[in-house]
Amino acid sequence: MGFQFVFLWTDLALWAMFAALAGYGLRVARRPHLRAAWSKAFRDPAALASGAVLALFMFVTALDSVHFRRVLAATPEQGANAAYYDTHTESLLDLALARPLAMRESSYSEPLATHGLIKQNLERDGASVREHPRLAHGGAHLGDPPAQRGVDMATRVGAGVLAGLLITVGLSLALAWRLGRRNQGTAGAWRDIVGARTRYPWRALLLTVGTVALLAGPTMALMGHYHVLGTDRTGNDVLVQALKSIRTAFVIGSLATVATLPPAIVLGVLAGYYKGWVDEAVQYLYTTLTSVPNVLLIAACVLMVQVFLDTHPDLFETGLERADLKMFLLCLILGLTGWATLCRLVRGETLKLRELEFVQAAEAFGVSPARTMARHILPNVMHLVLITTVLNFSDLILYEAVLTYIGVGVDPSTNSFGGMINLARNEMSGDPLVWWSFAAAFGFMLALVLAANLFADGVRDAFDPRARAFRPRLLTHRLP
Amino acid sequence: MGGFLVRRFGYALLILLGVNLLTFFLFFTVNTPDDMARLNIGGKRVTQEQIDKWKSERGYDRPLYWNRAETGSAQLTRTVLWERSISLLALDFGRSDSARSVDIGHEVRTRMAVSLQLALPLFILQLIVSVAFSLLLVFFRHTRIDFWGVVLCVVMLSISSLFYIIVGQFLFSRVLKLVPISGYAGGLDALRFLMLPVLLSLLSRLGTEARLYRAMFLEEFGKDYVRTARAKGLGEARVLVRHVLRNALIPIITSAGSYLPYVFLGSLVFESFFGIPGLGAFVIEAISGQDFAIVRTMVFLGAVLYIASNVLIDLLYTWVDPRVRLNN
Numbered sequence: 001m002g003f004q005f006v007f008l009w010t011d012l013a014l015w016a017m018f019a020a021l022a023g024y025g026l027r028v029a030r031r032p033h034l035r036a037a038w039s040k041a042f043r044d045p046a047a048l049a050s051g052a053v054l055a056l057f058m059f060v061t062a063l064d065s066v067h068f069r070r071v072l073a074a075t076p077e078q079g080a081n082a083a084y085y086d087t088h089t090e091s092l093l094d095l096a097l098a099r100p101l102a103m104r105e106s107s108y109s110e111p112l113a114t115h116g117l118i119k120q121n122l123e124r125d126g127a128s129v130r131e132h133p134r135l136a137h138g139g140a141h142l143g144d145p146p147a148q149r150g151v152d153m154a155t156r157v158g159a160g161v162l163a164g165l166l167i168t169v170g171l172s173l174a175l176a177w178r179l180g181r182r183n184q185g186t187a188g189a190w191r192d193i194v195g196a197r198t199r200y201p202w203r204a205l206l207l208t209v210g211t212v213a214l215l216a217g218p219t220m221a222l223m224g225h226y227h228v229l230g231t232d233r234t235g236n237d238v239l240v241q242a243l244k245s246i247r248t249a250f251v252i253g254s255l256a257t258v259a260t261l262p263p264a265i266v267l268g269v270l271a272g273y274y275k276g277w278v279d280e281a282v283q284y285l286y287t288t289l290t291s292v293p294n295v296l297l298i299a300a301c302v303l304m305v306q307v308f309l310d311t312h313p314d315l316f317e318t319g320l321e322r323a324d325l326k327m328f329l330l331c332l333i334l335g336l337t338g339w340a341t342l343c344r345l346v347r348g349e350t351l352k353l354r355e356l357e358f359v360q361a362a363e364a365f366g367v368s369p370a371r372t373m374a375r376h377i378l379p380n381v382m383h384l385v386l387i388t389t390v391l392n393f394s395d396l397i398l399y400e401a402v403l404t405y406i407g408v409g410v411d412p413s414t415n416s417f418g419g420m421i422n423l424a425r426n427e428m429s430g431d432p433l434v435w436w437s438f439a440a441a442f443g444f445m446l447a448l449v450l451a452a453n454l455f456a457d458g459v460r461d462a463f464d465p466r467a468r469a470f471r472p473r474l475l476t477h478r479l480p
Numbered sequence: 481m482g483g484f485l486v487r488r489f490g491y492a493l494l495i496l497l498g499v500n501l502l503t504f505f506l507f508f509t510v511n512t513p514d515d516m517a518r519l520n521i522g523g524k525r526v527t528q529e530q531i532d533k534w535k536s537e538r539g540y541d542r543p544l545y546w547n548r549a550e551t552g553s554a555q556l557t558r559t560v561l562w563e564r565s566i567s568l569l570a571l572d573f574g575r576s577d578s579a580r581s582v583d584i585g586h587e588v589r590t591r592m593a594v595s596l597q598l599a600l601p602l603f604i605l606q607l608i609v610s611v612a613f614s615l616l617l618v619f620f621r622h623t624r625i626d627f628w629g630v631v632l633c634v635v636m637l638s639i640s641s642l643f644y645i646i647v648g649q650f651l652f653s654r655v656l657k658l659v660p661i662s663g664y665a666g667g668l669d670a671l672r673f674l675m676l677p678v679l680l681s682l683l684s685r686l687g688t689e690a691r692l693y694r695a696m697f698l699e700e701f702g703k704d705y706v707r708t709a710r711a712k713g714l715g716e717a718r719v720l721v722r723h724v725l726r727n728a729l730i731p732i733i734t735s736a737g738s739y740l741p742y743v744f745l746g747s748l749v750f751e752s753f754f755g756i757p758g759l760g761a762f763v764i765e766a767i768s769g770q771d772f773a774i775v776r777t778m779v780f781l782g783a784v785l786y787i788a789s790n791v792l793i794d795l796l797y798t799w800v801d802p803r804v805r806l807n808n
Contacts, residue, residue: 288498293741293782295748299767300775304506307515394638401640402749407768421642425753428650429661442643450638457634470695472621472630 002071004085008321009328010251011065017254018062037383040462045196045204047458050451052208057246057448064093064247067320089320093247097240099224103137105235111436112226114139114149118432138227156221164217168210175202230436232423242440244415249448252331252400252410253393259335260392264342265385269373271343272350282347286340294337295406301333302408323411330403330410334396342388349381383463390459394452397445417445485791492787499783500565503776508560516772573777576766584777587762592744595758597670598751599743602678606689607736609682611725614693619720621698630694636687641680645753648680662755677754681747689735696731700724729800733793740789741782 028034042048069085094101108117115132122129134145142148172193173186179198180189193202219239222228229238271282289297309315309326316322353359354377362372397417403409404418412419424438460467507516517531567574573584617629653661659676700706701724709719744759751760759778766774797804 284494284498288495288502291495291783291786292499292502292779293745293786296745296763296775296779296782299763300503300506300779303767303770303772303775306770307519310519311515398638398640401642405642406748406752406764417640418642421640421646425642425646428646429654438646442639445640445643446635446638449640450635453634453638467695470698472617472627 003068004071006067006069006089006321008065008067008324010255010324010331011067013255013258013328013331014061014065014251017258037462039200041458043200044458044461045201046454047462048201049204049208050454050458052205053212053447053451054455056212057250057451060093060243061247061250063096064091064244066092087318089318093243097243100227100237100240103227103237105135105137105227105231106133107231107235108233108434109135109138109227109231109235111228111230111238112138112153112222113230114142114145114226117434135227137225138231139225141225153222153226156225157218160218160221161214162217163221164210164213164215167213167217168206171209172206175206229440230434232434232437233427238437238440241415241420241437242417242444245417245420245441246444246448248327248410248414248416249397249400249445251327252334253397253452255328255331256334256338256396257389257392259332260339260342261335261385261389263336264339265346265378265381267339268343268346269350269377269381272347273354273369273373273377275351279347282343286343289337290340295403297337298333298403299406299408301337302330302403305329305333319413323414326411327414334399338392342385345384345388346381349384350377353377353380387456387460387463390452390456394449394456397449397452401445417441484794488791488794492791495787496569496780496783497565499780500568503779504561504564507772507776513560519770568777568780574773576771576773584774588759588777588781591757591759591762594664594756595744595751595760598674598677598756598758599747601674602681602747603736603739603743605678606682606685607732610686610689610693611732613686613690614697615720615725617690617694618697618701618724619716630691633687633691633694636683637691638687639684641684641749642753644680644684645750648676648683649753652676662753664754664756673754673756677747677750677756681750692735693728693732696728696735697724699731700728703727726800730797733796733800737789737793737796740792741785744785745778745782 028038042051067089068091069087069089072084072086105116109115110117113135115134117132119130120133122131122133134140139145139149139152142152172190176190176193177186179193179202180186184192189198192198193206196203219228223239227237227239229242232238232241267282267285271279305326309322316325359372359376362376367375400409400416401418401421404416405422409418410416420437420441424434424441427434428438457471461471514531518526571585573588575581576584613629617626620626620629649661652658653676659672662673664670664673697720705723705727706719709723714722745763748760748764750756751758752764755761762774763778765771766778
């Protein structure tokens with residue numbers, strides 16, 4: 001069965017970003033000072049644990065960023081050579097979730113339910129009765145749901161928990177073996193891990209991995225036969241929606257931040273280095289931008305993008321491509337409206353740096369301004385860029401929800417946390433109460449944003465010595 | 481002082497011109513008035529006559545930047561850019577683009593009063609509660625209270641404000657039935673409607689602000705005057721309130737002041753969720769109705785308020801810190 005890759009704008013941007021991230025990783029490995037700072041960041045238990053969670057979310061995003069269209073079975077009239085592709089675009093994540101995606105019900109159902117939430121008129125023995133209809137897929141393998149459901153779920157959950165435990169124990173043993181190979185042996189290394197006496201906080205990492213495995217194991221075991229987080233109004237699995245929303249959040253969080261970098265860095269360094277009228281012009285530019293309340297500016301830009309997309313239908317082939325182009329443009333807009341803060345920071349730092357001896361020395365040796373800025377100033381403002389980038393990430397994910405609610409966020413056809421919350425708003429005030437989409441969006445979003453925030457704090461503490469003083473810590477020994 | 485105000489006013493005019501150019505470029509060049517007309521009239525088949533009529537009704541039928549048909553200065557003045565800019569700078573907002581064609585100036589005036597009713601108490605309470613909470617954390621620094629307080633802050637700031645609203649409405653209006661879910665009434669009745677949005681907005685921003693203010697307080701704690709105050713034998717509470725709080729007020733004013741424009745513009749999300757007819761809800765209605773005239777006006781108004789609040793902050797500095805002089 002053939003297929004054709006589909007390269008969406010955000011896919012390309014995401015993979016370019018992953019490549020850049022890998023490149024940065026190589027660079028960190030080669031530079032001792034960067035390696036020291038990052039190893040300091042990962043020695044913070046919260047940062048290491050949240051980094052693991054973020055890596056998981058990133059993995060889901062990567063899976064959801066390889067798109068393709070299947071080839072349709074050729075009819076005799078089309079001839080054997082012509083290949084026609086399905087208009088429906090799928091991603092690798094869709095393949096992994098093929099079963100729950102296919103399990104489409106007709107309407108709402110509670111988590112793990114075997115019957116729908118809303119009563120319907122059903123024909124039974126010739127008479128019409130009003131009762132909860134049996135779901136087409138959720139628990140469909142059970143002959144007598146009330147009697148068998150408990151046992152069936154218990155065995156599946158048990159198997160899932162067992163798998164999760166096995167993975168955790170296996171990883172722990174592998175880690176202990178790896179750490180203990182050098183001197184004290186596996187048992188000694190294990191005691192160190194449990195007592196949190198290791199160089200890196202492996203205990204925190206293993207606890208996180210264990211928690212995730214224990215949650216994911218039963219979920220995956222149940223997913224093929226039940227709707228673990230229920231279904232929404234049109235009968236779609238809520239868990240699948242939440243998983244698909246991760247990519248949207250991730251794209252907005254990362255691409256929009258990356259889009260702020262070029263104008264912020266270039267203009268900030270130029271303004272700080274040349275001072276004078278260049279500085280005045282750059283300052284005027286970002287003061288003008290910041291003087292418009294951000295939401296309004298974004299709303300204005302997005303409205304314009306909508307009109308632009310309506311008048312240029314030749315830019316995309318399928319609905320998905322249109323939604324994706326809109327999301328890509330939204331990221332650019334967020335970038336173009338959000339660079340002022342970082343630019344101000346970079347400008348201030350450059351003003352300070354250009355008076356320092358090493359820059360003066362470079363100038364005295366006749367190094368050209370462009371080279372001075374690129375080789376001597378830029379590397380010394382990168383820590384600011386890094387800190388701002390990681391701090392922005394979580395803010396933008398929260399922002400996406402608000403923008404989608406206002407109506408200037410991602411396309412309604414794109415799965416996103418904002419869209420889920422938007423729908424949940426009516427469900428939470430309706431009757432019967434439908435709480436599961438809301439809870440799913442809440443849980444996933446909190447996990448993602450909290451992890452991003454904790455990771456950002458760890459990175460900031462490692463790269464900005466001033467920030468470390470604000471870290472809450474318990475004094476273990478009282479000062480005399 | 482006088483010189484300061486004159487200089488600030490000149491720079492403000494310059495920035496407003498920039499904002500005006502930017503919005504004009506966004507709304508008229510990225511998409512032509514023809515596109516807007518087509519969108520606003522709607523329907524599949526829109527004739528050129530309909531578009532021309534729509535444009536002439538709203539005064540968009542002139543050339544955008546340069547009128548070649550005229551002579552002399554009229555080449556510049558008889559254009560959409562000039563007419564729109566002059567009317568905006570004179571705070572004459574004209575009528576909206578939609579078929580209802582409301583008087584924007586009138587709407588802004590009536591709605592701003594409503595927005596202020598929500599935002600002003602909120603702004604003051606927010607400042608008090610956040611400062612009080614962060615003072616508490618700082619007072620108990622290096623203890624469990626500080627540690628778990630900061631953890632609470634981080635969790636709170638990781639939750640979208642939409643969640644606070646939905647859970648708050650569910651809890652207080654649906655389960656406890658204490659306040660109405662949404663709506664608005666004038667006079668004293670407004671209190672019943674505004675209580676919940678104020679409380680929830682307070683909660684939704686407490687985490688961010690308390691953590692920020694805590695860092696500002698701790699930054700002050702490292703300074704010499706704190707050591708001097710302690711050396712004089714002052715108690716911890718007195719050092720905190722009389723010395724640290726007063727010095728930390730400057731960064732706190734800066735950070736709180738950046739929120740001032742929203743006091744006047746109203747919180748978009750909260751007003752729309754609670755059905756409060758303020759400016760924020762006005763903007764959201766305009767966005768969903770694709771009424772560009774209103775959005776354009778609000779962008780400009782937002783810039784005016786931002787600049788005004790910046791001047792206000794600078795004046796506040798001199799009051800908080802006598803060392804700050806505005807003239808040099």
